[in-house]
Amino acid sequence: MASFLYHLGRYALLIWRVFSKPEKVSIYRKRLFDEMVTLGLDSLGIIMIISLFMGAVITIQTSANIDSALIPAYTIGFTARQSTILEFSPTIMALILAGKIGSNIASEIGLMRVTEQIDALEIMGVNSGSYLILPKILAAVVINPFLVVISMFVSIGGGYMIAQFTDIVSVPDYVYGIQFDFRPFHVNYALIKSVIFAFIFTSIPAYQGYYASGSALEVGKASTRGVVFSSIVILIANYVITQLVLI
Amino acid sequence: MIEVTGLYKSFGENKVLDDITSSFEEGKTSLIIGASGSGKSTLARCLVGLVAPDEGGVLFDGRDFLGMTGKERRGMLKEVGFLFQGSALFDFMTVEENIRFPLDMLTKMSTDEKAERVQFVLDRVELKDAHKLFPSELSGGMKKRVGIARAIAPNPKYLFCDEPNSGLDPQTSIVIDNLIHEITQESNITTVVITHDMNSVIEVGDYIMFLHQGKNWWEGDNKSILKTENQEVLDFVYASEFMKKIKA
Numbered sequence: 001m002a003s004f005l006y007h008l009g010r011y012a013l014l015i016w017r018v019f020s021k022p023e024k025v026s027i028y029r030k031r032l033f034d035e036m037v038t039l040g041l042d043s044l045g046i047i048m049i050i051s052l053f054m055g056a057v058i059t060i061q062t063s064a065n066i067d068s069a070l071i072p073a074y075t076i077g078f079t080a081r082q083s084t085i086l087e088f089s090p091t092i093m094a095l096i097l098a099g100k101i102g103s104n105i106a107s108e109i110g111l112m113r114v115t116e117q118i119d120a121l122e123i124m125g126v127n128s129g130s131y132l133i134l135p136k137i138l139a140a141v142v143i144n145p146f147l148v149v150i151s152m153f154v155s156i157g158g159g160y161m162i163a164q165f166t167d168i169v170s171v172p173d174y175v176y177g178i179q180f181d182f183r184p185f186h187v188n189y190a191l192i193k194s195v196i197f198a199f200i201f202t203s204i205p206a207y208q209g210y211y212a213s214g215s216a217l218e219v220g221k222a223s224t225r226g227v228v229f230s231s232i233v234i235l236i237a238n239y240v241i242t243q244l245v246l247i
Numbered sequence: 248m249i250e251v252t253g254l255y256k257s258f259g260e261n262k263v264l265d266d267i268t269s270s271f272e273e274g275k276t277s278l279i280i281g282a283s284g285s286g287k288s289t290l291a292r293c294l295v296g297l298v299a300p301d302e303g304g305v306l307f308d309g310r311d312f313l314g315m316t317g318k319e320r321r322g323m324l325k326e327v328g329f330l331f332q333g334s335a336l337f338d339f340m341t342v343e344e345n346i347r348f349p350l351d352m353l354t355k356m357s358t359d360e361k362a363e364r365v366q367f368v369l370d371r372v373e374l375k376d377a378h379k380l381f382p383s384e385l386s387g388g389m390k391k392r393v394g395i396a397r398a399i400a401p402n403p404k405y406l407f408c409d410e411p412n413s414g415l416d417p418q419t420s421i422v423i424d425n426l427i428h429e430i431t432q433e434s435n436i437t438t439v440v441i442t443h444d445m446n447s448v449i450e451v452g453d454y455i456m457f458l459h460q461g462k463n464w465w466e467g468d469n470k471s472i473l474k475t476e477n478q479e480v481l482d483f484v485y486a487s488e489f490m491k492k493i494k495a
Contacts, residue, residue: 023352116335119297123329124349125321 011207017129018137018203031135039101039136039202040143044150046100047093051084051151054092055158058083063168076169077177080159082186089151090190091238094197097144098230102205105136106226109209110219118210133206137199144198145191152190189245196241197234204230248272249294249405249437254303256289263289264300265461273404273437276428276451280442281458282483287441288332290458291407294439295327296320307405325353328398328436330408330427334390336382342369342393343378349401368396372426388419392426399430406431406438412447420444424451443483445490448472457483 022028062079109132112118121128156178163174205226212222249271256264263286271277279287292298294305296312305312312323336345343365350361369375372392382390391411398406408427412420424444428451431438440447448455452469457480459465465472465480472484485491 027351112338115333115338116331117337120329120331120335120337122297123295123324123327124352125324126352127321 010211011204014129014133014207014210015203017127018133018206020127020130022130022134023126028131028135031131032139035135035139036143038104039139040147043097043100043147046096047147047151048154050096051089051093051154052158052161054088055080055084055155056162057158058088058155059159059162059174060168073169073173074177074180077159077163077174078180079177080174081156081178081182084152084155085186085190088155089148090193090197091234093148093151094144094194094201094234095231097140097147097198098201098205098234099227101140102201102227102230103223105202106205106209106212106223107219109133109206110212110222111209111216113210113212114214114216114219129210133203133210136206137202140198140202141195145194148190148194149187152187189241192245193238193241196237200233200237201230204233248308249439250304250306251290251294252304252306254290254293254305255301256286256293256298257301263461264293267303267458267461267463269456269463269466271437271439271454274432274435275453276431276438276440277454277456278440278442278448278452279456279458280448280483281464282443285458286461287443287458288409291409291439291441295324295329295407325401326404328401328403328406330391330394330398330406330411332410332413334382334394336385336390336393336397338382340381341378342374342380342382342385345382345393346397346400349397353401364400368400371399371430372396387414388416388423391415391419391423395423395426395430399434399436402434404436406436408438408440408442410441410443412442412444417446420446421450427451445484448484 059076059080062076066075109118112132118128118132121131159178160171160174163169163171169177205223208222208226208229209219212219251267251269254264254267255262267290279290281287289298293300294312300313303313307323307326310323312320315323336342337348340348346365346368347361350356350364354361356364365378369377372395374389374392374396377385377389377393382393385393395408395411398408406427411427412423415423424447427438427440430436440451442448449469452472455467455469455472456463457465457472457477459479465475465477467475472480475481
């Protein structure tokens with residue numbers, strides 16, 4: 001418990017430093033765009049591949065589990081859409097990005113720590129926490145909602161592909177299903193989650209990397225901790241947000 | 248001038264610095280020497296605030312560094328250059344960007360002035376054509392030179408070098424030592440070098456502090472160290488067969 005409180009306090013202090021006034025806004029702006037490319041555009045490929053196949057699989061599995069004649073065929077499209085918008089695109093994608101981006105951030109910052117690059121920033125009088133971490137958090141918070149929306153379209157498109165090329169569900173039934181009882185608020189709910197999860201899967205690995213010490217082995221451990229802890233916190237936050245927003 | 252008074256630092260039960268008092272004058276290359284684990288790097292880190300000492304004072308030209316607020320300290324550090332043991336160049340930046348970085352962050356120089364300054368310091372460390380190279384493309388000696396160039400780019404009043412010639416061949420070591428010495432004299436900088444290299448001691452040691460068991464065990468210059476009768480200093484200076492032959 002004491003260890004948990006120690007890390008919580010140190011994490012809060014780091015975040016406080018991260019969001020303090022930047023030394024040179026122009027430098028931060030350039031870093032922000034660089035991070036948007038690194039964290040956002042470089043993740044687009046994996047997001048689209050996973051979303052396409054998950055959308056297809058959700059459609060097939062829903063169809064396989066509906067064998068009652070009383071349940072209309074459009075339920076398959078409806079279920080695929082709801083699964084995608086409510087959980088798959090915002091949450092599962094966040095867990096995947098926690099693995100990809102989180103390990104990248106923790107190892108990058110951790111390596112800078114053990115090779116004294118962070119000390120070099122501090123000696124120059126630069127707020128190293130803010131310089132290194134703030135652009136990453138802002139870039140992820142800005143870019144993640146776009147990734148989630150793209151994931152939604154691609155995933156639902158994956159289901160459409162199944163409808164188009166197999167006889168599991170007809171195209172008109174699938175298209176009717178994905179439009180049935182559509183509530184725009186559910187998209188807002190997903191976008192709220194995407195912003196919060198982006199903050200989590202950047203700040204926690206950054207914290208782990210920032211306080212890494214010793215050797216490359218420690219950087220590896222910090223990277224693993226960053227991914228594991230951010231994944232757990234994403235799941236807890238998902239539960240809390242769902243309870244607060246949807247119910 | 249940097250003055251250190253009654254500096255103590257312990258890590259748990261391990262007392263690393265024990266009542267260190269000394270002063271490092273401007274325009275001179277001051278060396279802190281001692282065996283591995285004697286507290287040299289910890290002392291340097293305490294001097295620039297990377298490690299908080301348990302007790303004691305550090306004055307930069309009369310300004311109490313340890314008593315400053317975080318903001319005042321960051322302002323003060325703009326006058327400090329630091330060459331790290333592993334050079335600590337930013338991996339994601341080219342040589343030019345590494346050197347320009349402190350100018351971007353700490354000064355209000357125009358783009359042209361910064362380009363001119365980068366070229367000047369690169370010329371000074373004899374790396375005229377290295378602008379576009381990344382640290383991973385540099386040799387150990389080149390990294391040290393770029394580290395020095397980055398440290399002196401914003402015209403610091405104080406320069407700290409942690410093991411500047413570790414991992415370098417003897418010839419390159421001497422080049423780096425002389426470079427630091429020349430820059431110190433040219434710009435009248437207060438330079439503190441952490442080393443255990445005897446060549447450095449003999450070549451550039453205007454003032455030498457010998458640390459032993461965390462204490463300021465002996466101090467003098469590069470001439471007096473060869474004549475001292477302090478047994479611990481003698482053991483350190485004449486540790487190699489080569490130095491023993493010279494003494495004989």
